[in-house]
Amino acid sequence: MRNLIPSWVRVPIVFFIIFGLVEYFVDSGDKPAFIEQPIVLLFLLLVLLVLIAIEAIVASVDNILYHSLDEEGKARYDAKRSKVPEFKWIKNTYKKLVGARPIKEEHEIILDHNYDGIKELDNNLPPWWIYSFYISIIFAAVYLLRFHVFNGENQYSELETEYAEAKIAIENYKKTAKDLVDFNTVELLTEASDLKAGQTIFETNCVACHKADGGGGIGPNLTDENWILGGGIKNVFKTVSEGGRDGKGMIAWKQSLKPAEIAQVSSYVLQFQGTTPAEPKAAEGDIWVEEATNE
Known part of the structure; x- marks a missing residue:
């Protein structure tokens, strides 16, 4: 099997199989494992060096064994190798891209220069280099037109x-x-589920100061048109979140309630407007009128 597949084909195949297994088993997120984890890159380089070393050792052993054979054994070995298919098209393509002259034809392109016995060949540039150069010129022209002329x-x-x-x-x-709502983005909630949740929060945390019907006790009356820190959903939300007046106002509930919960309880509080509590507390603050917004 080793004679059927050249080493320059075997090494990449085995390497990419190992590479694929590493990518499959190593969790590295969206990026390839060898980029996200440098230790993986070192491992892959080590694997590649080992594969190349193995191929070099096997080739050396094959060469030693070949020279240890007698003439008949060498003849049988050569006959066996002659039946192995060669990748002639790859070799021919390589020769064309490199453009090198065979050693036996070097005398045709040798120059007269002689430096202490060192002579120079008049080789042309390799075709692959020339093709790459032409492609880069074409790419540069297309790039120039695309982005600098037509403003792509x-x-x-x-x-x-x-x-x-x-x-x-x-x-x-x-x-x-909902939990991203703040003083600037909050809107009055009207859904029954939100108001019900707001009622639960109010009855748990607020009735001690405002009474269950909003008539007020320690805290102000929530049923009249007077507000100490401003009415409307935005001001009520800010007051519940940040707290009332320093020293004698309501505590800031933002440490205990989520923004969505503050929006719910604030919307519920506004439901007391215009109702008649059993024991209403005297009005405090100023009458608040919501400003009209220009659409």
Whole structure:
């Protein structure tokens, strides 16, 4: 089998099989394992060196064994090797890309220069180098026209597009993520489930100061039009979150309640407006009128 597949084919095949197994079993996220974890790259390089060393040792052993054979054994070995298919098209392609002249033809391109017995060959540039050079010229021309003449999209325009898309995605996310609500984005909740949750929070934390019907006790009356720190959902949310007046106001509930819960209880508190409590406390603060917003 070793005679059927050349070493320069065997080594890459075995190496990429090992590479694939490493990528499969090593968890490295989105990036390849050898980039995310340098130790993997060192391991792969070691594997490659070992494979090359094995091939070199086997080739040396084969060569030693061959020379240890008698003439008849060498003849049988050569006859066996002659039946092995060769990858002539690869060899021919390689020769064409390299463009090197055979050693027996070097006398045709040798120059007259002689430096202490060292002579120089008049070799042409390899075809692969010339083709690469022409391709780079074509690429440069296309690049110049595409991005500098016709103003094609570049990294800056792509970045601006991604920023705009990210901004839209963030705004859409904020609309559905209740726990990201704050004083500036909060809106009055009207869903029965939200108001029911707000009622539970109010009865658990707020009735001691405001009474169950919102009439007020230690805290102010929540049923009249007077507000100490401003009415409306935004001001009530801010008051519940940040607390009331220093020294004698309500504590800040942002340490105990999530933003979504503060929005729920604030919306429930506003349901007391216009109701008649059993023992209403005298009005405190100023009458608050919500300013009209320009659409």
